[in-house]
Amino acid sequence: MVRLRSDCISEMWSLLIVVSSASVCRGLNVNDTFFNSIPPLYALDDWTQCQRPGDVYCTVDAVLKVAEPKSSLLSLLQEYSSQTLKHYNRTQIHRGVCVSRCRREQPADTSWNSVQNCVNQSVLKYGLQAELLSMDWCVSQDAKPVSGSARALAVFCTTLVAIACLATVLHVLAERCVKVDGNKYLMAFSLKRNLDVLIRNRCGPKTQPRLKDVASIEGIRFFGMQCVIFSNVLIFYVYSYTDNPEFIEKLYDQFPWQMIVNSPLWVQAFFSISGFLTAYTVLLSSEKRSLTIFSCLQSVLNRWIRLTPMALFALWFTIAWFPMLGSGPQWAWLVEREAQDCSERWWYHILYIQNFLPSGKFCMGHTWYLAAAMQLHVLGMILLVILMKYRSATALVLMIFMAGPAAATGFVVYWHDLMPIATAYSPELIRTIFAGSEILSLVLLPFWMNLPGYIGGVAVAFLLYHNQTSGNKLARNMSFNVIFHAALFVGLGVTLGGRVFLRTAWPPWAAALYAALDRTLVAVCFNLFLLGCFSRCKSLVRDALEWRGFHALGRLSYCVFLVHFTVLRLTMAENTHVGHISVFSLLSLFITTSVLSYAVSVPLCLLVELPGLQLWNAIASDQTREIPAAETPTRRPDKPCDLVSQVRRRHEYC
Numbered sequence: 001m002v003r004l005r006s007d008c009i010s011e012m013w014s015l016l017i018v019v020s021s022a023s024v025c026r027g028l029n030v031n032d033t034f035f036n037s038i039p040p041l042y043a044l045d046d047w048t049q050c051q052r053p054g055d056v057y058c059t060v061d062a063v064l065k066v067a068e069p070k071s072s073l074l075s076l077l078q079e080y081s082s083q084t085l086k087h088y089n090r091t092q093i094h095r096g097v098c099v100s101r102c103r104r105e106q107p108a109d110t111s112w113n114s115v116q117n118c119v120n121q122s123v124l125k126y127g128l129q130a131e132l133l134s135m136d137w138c139v140s141q142d143a144k145p146v147s148g149s150a151r152a153l154a155v156f157c158t159t160l161v162a163i164a165c166l167a168t169v170l171h172v173l174a175e176r177c178v179k180v181d182g183n184k185y186l187m188a189f190s191l192k193r194n195l196d197v198l199i200r201n202r203c204g205p206k207t208q209p210r211l212k213d214v215a216s217i218e219g220i221r222f223f224g225m226q227c228v229i230f231s232n233v234l235i236f237y238v239y240s241y242t243d244n245p246e247f248i249e250k251l252y253d254q255f256p257w258q259m260i261v262n263s264p265l266w267v268q269a270f271f272s273i274s275g276f277l278t279a280y281t282v283l284l285s286s287e288k289r290s291l292t293i294f295s296c297l298q299s300v301l302n303r304w305i306r307l308t309p310m311a312l313f314a315l316w317f318t319i320a321w322f323p324m325l326g327s328g329p330q331w332a333w334l335v336e337r338e339a340q341d342c343s344e345r346w347w348y349h350i351l352y353i354q355n356f357l358p359s360g361k362f363c364m365g366h367t368w369y370l371a372a373a374m375q376l377h378v379l380g381m382i383l384l385v386i387l388m389k390y391r392s393a394t395a396l397v398l399m400i401f402m403a404g405p406a407a408a409t410g411f412v413v414y415w416h417d418l419m420p421i422a423t424a425y426s427p428e429l430i431r432t433i434f435a436g437s438e439i440l441s442l443v444l445l446p447f448w449m450n451l452p453g454y455i456g457g458v459a460v461a462f463l464l465y466h467n468q469t470s471g472n473k474l475a476r477n478m479s480f481n482v483i484f485h486a487a488l489f490v491g492l493g494v495t496l497g498g499r500v501f502l503r504t505a506w507p508p509w510a511a512a513l514y515a516a517l518d519r520t521l522v523a524v525c526f527n528l529f530l531l532g533c534f535s536r537c538k539s540l541v542r543d544a545l546e547w548r549g550f551h552a553l554g555r556l557s558y559c560v561f562l563v564h565f566t567v568l569r570l571t572m573a574e575n576t577h578v579g580h581i582s583v584f585s586l587l588s589l590f591i592t593t594s595v596l597s598y599a600v601s602v603p604l605c606l607l608v609e610l611p612g613l614q615l616w617n618a619i620a621s622d623q624t625r626e627i628p629a630a631e632t633p634t635r636r637p638d639k640p641c642d643l644v645s646q647v648r649r650r651h652e653y654c
């Protein structure tokens with residue numbers, strides 16, 4: 001017992017030492033003196049000094065050079081940069097340059113040449129020279145004309161708000177006196193009705209009992225969204241201009257952060273939820289009518305219509321309004337660039353195929369998830385039609401779809417000599433928005449590689465449905481309870497396992513093996529956890545996830561997912577100085593982004609997402625009007641429209 005304790009303590013100590021000593025880079029031993037002796041990776045000219053008419057401010061990249069061929073500093077930089085998995089390419093520098101200032105100080109024939117001289121001069125004191133690689137994303141101080149699309153968006157928003165106000169007033173009137181009968185297309189815009197939908201209790205007395213079991217899904221969504229926001233805050237810091245990029249480089253050596261680097265594995269959780277909900281609703285509705293190809297198409301269309309209005313609105317905003325909302329040295333590089341890339345690619349987003357586009361462009365990159373989920377939904381519906389016909393083959397088919405992608409990942413990683421996903425997020429790769437990344441295009445983004453999560457969710461739906469219909473109480477099963485409680489920890493262990501690939505080179509077969517298993521294992525673990533939650537296993541975590549407050553927050557997830565990146569950039573891109581990263585700044589940016597995203601999402605959800613959905617429901621209910629008897633309106637008996645008495649009564653109460 002004593003030995004065990006001391007073992008445990010020494011384990012803890014070694015863990016602490018690993019964490020605290022991680023700042024020493026392996027291979028090349030550099031200290032803070034090193035970072036003071038090299039030109040900073042990022043620097044910005046004073047923005048406020050570049051505001052006169054005709055001034056131009058550009059973002060430039062330059063490569064460091066030396067006059068004599070053998071320079072110890074440059075070879076040190078090259079060696080440091082050769083650790084591509086965790087270090088930036090320090091032989092390049094990135095500058096925000098006021099071109100007019102350079103033209104004054106270094107007069108030359110062209111702007112390019114004067115900027116070239118200007119940047120070159122700035123690194124002479126380090127014994128280096130610089131050669132310009134690119135000069136992009138220039139902003140001039142002249143007023144930009146307002147684009148037609150921005151005007152159109154203004155008209156659209158005003159109309160939307162007006163319709164919503166009108167609909168709300170009519171709705172309130174209609175409730176007080178039935179004479180004003182709300183047109184159901186107009187009522188789709190009623191804020192009151194949409195607010196009710198947003199904050200509806202998903203476990204209320206009206207809910208089907210079997211849907212109450214899955215209430216914890218909203219809590220999972222909420223926490224999942226927090227993780228997404230946090231990792232994007234980190235990614236944002238990796239590619240924006242900061243004065244201590246070595247903070248990021250050191251993170252890749254630190255124990256807790258290595259898990260975050262490998263966190264893309266947990267996207268499987270979202271795919272699982274998507275697969276589960278699809279399969280579960282199909283199973284529940286199959287009791288009333290069987291699944292046909294037609295209802296399958298309808299489900300895909302429904303999903304498209306549910307997602308697209310909000311996605312389109314976010315795109316439109318990004319293209320038309322976002323660039324006009326501010327200015328700053330990084331504004332062009334962080335915001336205008338996205339507007340331009342989005343105006344080239346927006347229609348891929350409407351078709352949900354943006355995950356197949358070459359990376360390196362920057363148009364709402366995080367929405368690759370929506371594309372993959374849509375493609376999985378199409379595949380999943382086809383699969384469900386088959387499974388509903390041949391129920392007995394379910395286990396086998398799901399097993400094949402689970403193991404197939406795992407084998408394919410292992411094979412692709414081995415064949416292309418890649419590394420597991422843990423290594424896909426190297427600083428330089430994020431800085432260039434994953435330009436030319438093979439791991440992303442071959443392993444992470446294609447929908448078929450993300451099947452494990454989705455199929456796991458489908459399997460959970462079948463198991464849960466089977467248990468519910470056969471009265472099998474999984475929660476009473478002792479061994480399942482143990483598995484349920486261990487599942488998330490095992491999943492975290494698998495995530496952490498990826499850290500070994502950040503440290504040393506591994507033989508290709510080991511990388512292939514881990515790459516084959518990482519997402520599959522995480523998906524299996526998460527789905528076991530999901531099954532436990534839905535089967536009402538006793539757990540504090542499950543109780544917390546079922547908290548009533550998550551119902552509305554979970555409902556907002558989709559809006560938050562779409563807008564959080566915009567909010568994140570809006571809070572940071574106006575900064576006129578290079579940023580500074582610390583744990584505290586990460587946390588404060590995370591909290592700001594999270595709170596603001598939810599705040600912005602409430603009006604968006606009420607004005608765009610839900611009205612779109614309700615409008616579609618109204619249209620769809622028009623087409624299936626053959627059975628109107630089922631929906632007798634539950635309106636109160638007619639009463640005279642007596643506003644005066646209503647008002648009087650209100651006064652009496654006051």
Ligand SMILES: *[C@@H]1O[C@H](CO)[C@@H](O)[C@H](O)[C@H]1NC(C)=O
Binds near residue numbers: 029031032033034
């Ligand atoms: C940092 O490293 C350099 C050699 O790379 C060495 O000369 C210097 O003394 C070190 N500084 C500190 C504070 O350790």
Ligand SMILES: *[C@@H]1O[C@H](CO)[C@@H](O)[C@H](O)[C@H]1NC(C)=O
Binds near residue numbers: 063081082083090092
């Ligand atoms: C760093 O950038 C330079 C210039 O673009 C390039 O030649 C070099 O190969 C890069 N280094 C690494 C390790 O990628």
Ligand SMILES: *[C@@H]1O[C@H](CO)[C@@H](O)[C@H](O)[C@H]1NC(C)=O
Binds near residue numbers: 117131
């Ligand atoms: C940089 O400046 C030095 C000194 O003025 C000059 O000799 C060198 O040719 C310049 N390098 C480039 C790439 O312009």
